[in-house]
Amino acid sequence: MLSAIFGFSLNPTFTRYLQIQLLPSSFDAQGSANAAQRLTCFVIDDRVTVDAGSLGIALSEAQRRTIRDVVVTHPHMDHIASLPIFVDDLFGELRQPVRIHATSEVIELLKADVFNDTVYPKFDELRNEHGPVMEYVPFQMGQEFQVAHLKLTAIAVNHIVPTVGLLVSDGKATVAFSSDTAETEELWHVVNHARHLNALFIEASFPDAMEALAKASKHLTPSMLRTELNKLNHNGMDILAVHLKPAYREKVIQELNELGIEKLRVMEPGRIYEW
């Protein structure tokens, strides 16, 4: 794993590695990004994002020009909060629509609750002088689909609303995202069928003492994460823990460290990771 400095990013044309950045989503009292993760948005190769929590508020101007594909794993606010702002910012200048990739079920929820003319305009029905500004692109569970230069496979995971985990490959490196989930099976079967796995982004929301709440809200604790990793046949991949609830962050980090898994780290917002 190589990692670039905060905010540094190669032009996508010259990228030799698969680059993944968790956007910052929380300000400290001095107005700087802090390590707490309150929204979820992973930027891949400055072209595609997985989820859109901080998409509209934390991109560089260069990223804002090159990202036109957004994969939404599920409609929880922390994963979509600034998606409407992202499209709004670009409304006048878009020469191709922003494409929202999701299951049909999640697309219907976004239409009903977000782009519904109450919470924000129905951008899928609006055009600028160049054409439509946003379109929904449904994908099928378990069937590989292409987004920009990436191949993705989506698998239902175990969360309180319809949610997918993702296997993502650029043809050389392959990574997996758990999204929000409690214990799950099918995602790991699909990941185990991949030839290799460079990195796994897995949630660790609550400390072990809150396992009851984790199970009720369908999230993982460090102990539950440990059990999930036992279902994986791959070895040696980087494991990036994400989605730590800010109120319990220190405790979760301590418990993750106590697992003693060598390549397990808490992902740092803003930092670019490469494989």
Added chain:
Amino acid sequence: MLSAIFGFSLNPTFTRYLQIQLLPSSFDAQGSANAAQRLTCFVIDDRVTVDAGSLGIALSEAQRRTIRDVVVTHPHMDHIASLPIFVDDLFGELRQPVRIHATSEVIELLKADVFNDTVYPKFDELRNEHGPVMEYVPFQMGQEFQVAHLKLTAIAVNHIVPTVGLLVSDGKATVAFSSDTAETEELWHVVNHARHLNALFIEASFPDAMEALAKASKHLTPSMLRTELNKLNHNGMDILAVHLKPAYREKVIQELNELGIEKLRVMEPGRIYEW
């Protein structure tokens, strides 16, 4: 108008001035707050907020402990995006519910589209060990109501969804918020009946050349803002322009400056203003 430095704030107990801060809502490529406003949340005296766009992601830890009242002017995403995150962060420790003050109409929209178990849990139905974690508190248009130490009056303004402007007083200083609106009348009648006015927070979303879009989406341009100010009988108050669309920010600032109104400024996110 006195103004404190970024992030500095007196303990509310010792506050002698009405303090208002527009929370930052946008990161630059180095992970620092920039001047662009992509979400709306005004913090008053570290106890009450008007709107909740960046409420969940930009408070100091001290503010997170003292703010329990949120006034929602309308349900557009840029005004509510991180409200669910704010409540979620505090879920385990709340000893009184977070109170969401809004018209019944807006409360119904928040129930239907936000706290609906799809976008986020129905927090108004959930409790921690101390009691309920969130409650809706409806207010009546045109009737003064109390929120913490403040007296407020809400008036319907002219936006594409049900929206209120607000007159707010701590008994000494009085300020008004236009919220999102195109040309409007009733709000200014009510403001004109106030004994004095220390500050007006008024939107200026689009440049003059985009007046057609401003009117279609029910926002103001600098020229339209000028016409609104002519409806006001008060003189000498500070006028803080807010809600500038980031894509047109420089042009709107130039046109606001060209209005030649002495006490008109663009409000700076993070800065504390006092009256």
